[in-house]
Amino acid sequence: MSISFTADLAKWGDRPALVFCGQRTVTYRELGDRIMRQAQAFRGPRGLVAIEAELSEHAIVAYLAALAAGHAVAMQAPKNGATASWVDAFEPDFCFRRIDGRWRTEHLRQDGRAPHDQLAVMLSTSGSTGCGKAVRLSRENITANAASIADYLGLTAADRGCLILPLHYSYGLSVLNSHLAAGASLYIPGGSVLDAGFLDGLAESGSTNLAGVPYSYELLEKVGFRDRRFPHLRFMTVAGGRLGPDVIRLYNDHLGAQGAAFFAMYGQTEATARIAYMPPALLAGNEDRIGVAIPGGRLLIETENGAPIESDGLAGELVYRGPNVMMGYATSRDDLCRGAELTELRTGDLAMRHADGLFQIVGRMKRISKIAGLRIAHDVLEAALERRGIAAAVVGDDAGLHAFCTGNRDAEEVKRFLAQASGLTLAHLKATALAEMPRLASGKVDYNALNMAARQAAANGDDDSGGIEELFAQVFYPKRVKRSDSFVSLGGDSLRFVQLSMGLEKALGQVPDAWETLSIADLSVQEHCETATRRIGTDLLVRALAILLVVVHHETVWPIPGGSAAMVVLAGFSLARFQMGPLLAGDGWAILRPLAQVLVPYYLIVAAYAVAWGEVPWASVLLVGNFGLTLPETHGMVPYLYWFIEAYCQMMLVFVGLFAIPRFRRFVSARPFAAGMSLLLAALVARLALPLLWPIGNRQIFTLPWIFYLAVIGWCAAVAETAKQRLLLMVAGTGAFLFFGLYEGVWIGTQIKYILQIAVLAALIYLPRINVPRWAAQLILPLSAAGFHIYILHRFVPELLMLPLQPALPTPAFSFLSIFGGVALGLVAWLGQRQLLKTLAAWREREIRPLRVLNFAVLRSPLRPL
Missing domain, CATH: 3.30.300.30 (ANL, C-terminal domain)
Structure with missing residues (x-):
């Protein structure tokens, strides 16, 4: 059977279907036309369409179009989208989502096993992270439940529902389906209940009903819903959890006084959406009950062994039978090919039936x-x-x-x-x-x-360390974080990556692979694992060794340069790995804002030099000292040591500028490795042309054109996915390094520098993570995190703090103390900045943001134990 309301939309003609903030309206006729056009993008054999179910007209059209085209639809949570693990498990044929700020249809495959003929919709179970089991809903499930809901709510074409619930949630999707089945319209405010103007928009929209979960009613109380009158409102509904009897009574009385009704409902995703409802006429005095089965359904009470409980007042498991019971669960593409496997739904809820025929939930079997x-x-x-x-x-x-x-x-x-x-x-x-x-x-x-x-x-009753959410709050201060956030979704960069790696290593014991894509909630679930080794990212080891190499080279002038070059490679690697999302979205500020952690200490140093010299080194203030426009000797710039900070900031500006070009963003989005290799070719041309076009002597080694190709190589290492791509990059990178080291190089140090980069590139490509002893990890992670601070401060030790001791110390001792002291000074500065951010984050948690932290450490500190 087909889903009737998707086929019959046109019959409602020019009646409004979707109404948006500002009263912009899409009629049923327009909606039908858009569905037909979008369905053309889903042409092909029957398959699976994954939709980023944002509460927008684009997602609604795509959902209806995919159904109209005969496909099965997987509604995915916005932002999380079709994650890699989900794609691997279910192998969707199409994906409809935002790319580069625009909604696009991706053709992923067309040779997969066709889903069962009756499969219509896949939804994640309540509380699922999107990577677990999904509920398989048939065409009959969707059609029957929509018709049943429209029936007991009395929906007609004159109704208009206010839709504030997410479409990947069965309740929100049922509101859409039931209204379309009745030819009613939907008002989509496009924001939160707490947004300024929500109540005004609701009143102006002419909405006749409003659906919410219990938390929605908490928010409605906060914005003063009951202090306003909504003359068109004829009923409100609640489902998705238990709303307290007092609140139900409050809203039932409030709506009753205005001639409106209140529907308290009960349902599960496994039953498409609704299972039971309390008839408004019976609600007074029965606020703690779920009522009766929806039209076409039947409720029963059974023992754990499946024996029926016929007597009233005895508790047992609530069992539901009806045409909206799901086909079954799915964890892989093969599961989508199976037919219906259930005729009833064992809800897992403890319930009893009263003498008046009304059912009441009294507990949860598993709780x-x-x-x-x-x-x-x-x-x-x-x-x-x-x-x-x-x-x-x-x-x-x-x-x-x-x-x-x-x-x-x-x-x-x-x-x-x-x-x-x-x-x-x-x-x-x-x-x-x-x-x-x-x-x-x-x-x-x-x-x-x-x-x-x-x-x-x-x-961990005696542990006073910060928890994972607090750790994220500190590292990303002043940005606010939620439990659904991940390192990637928060726009993490290389500096924050190292800091979080340290914190997670301490909190979890063993940092999970690909942790940067896991949500804070998922990370919090990880169990502590006591092992003799720690598995860390190879880039963290390279970063720590690179900064040590810089410090040793600067103090001893041994012919072992290459640390700075490795740090440039890592800069490009981290940018592609952690900040690709903001770049593809054209969000340049998300890339530039984190530079404050580098520039604040840098400008403090520049200010110190300005005070000492009595002159302002303007080239350094403007971050162009590395271009050789002036000299430190004339006080026009700070010493050349700080060229890396200037080049790093310039590098970020170049990447932001490139990704500000829509065509370039589309190229990278469609073919990231090809785009990276094209950029590498351009960067190598710039590197070779620089001495010819800009003859500034040895100062050219500090300029961005001289080193930019290194960052691009790092970028390509992060986006290379196939063995062929990795091999191609390895060959190209090795060729470039050998050319610059052996052919161009005139000093053994130059040769060593470039040969070291071959090892760095190979490690990033072929050895992304490495096991090290725990004691080694405890050294590597702080060094890696404090790399910038060590870089900009380490020369203060021999050239300022220890200068009076130089005549009295043997050269080896002075060098050793300079190296050790330089590293220590950078670590102290980093720890000080970290503590400052921690204090600021904790202050804001207390003063501004309601606490949501749920790990033990925060339960002991900002949250008050009872």
């Missing part, structure tokens, strides 16, 4: 602890605390329970309430206050995060 012979449902305890006026989420295992509460309550009081409700002793109970309850994108309480926090609190 049960068995302690001291007692079986304790966590949901029952939450309800008991709620009756005491305590908003709490309870987690635990068979060893104990932990309640996370919002609001100000006495420690012992909360634990006594838990003890009374559970029958346990205080030794089995813990409680912690949170400024705000952690939530998933759907608005549900993030129980996974709370469980992780409880486990950490139990296992």
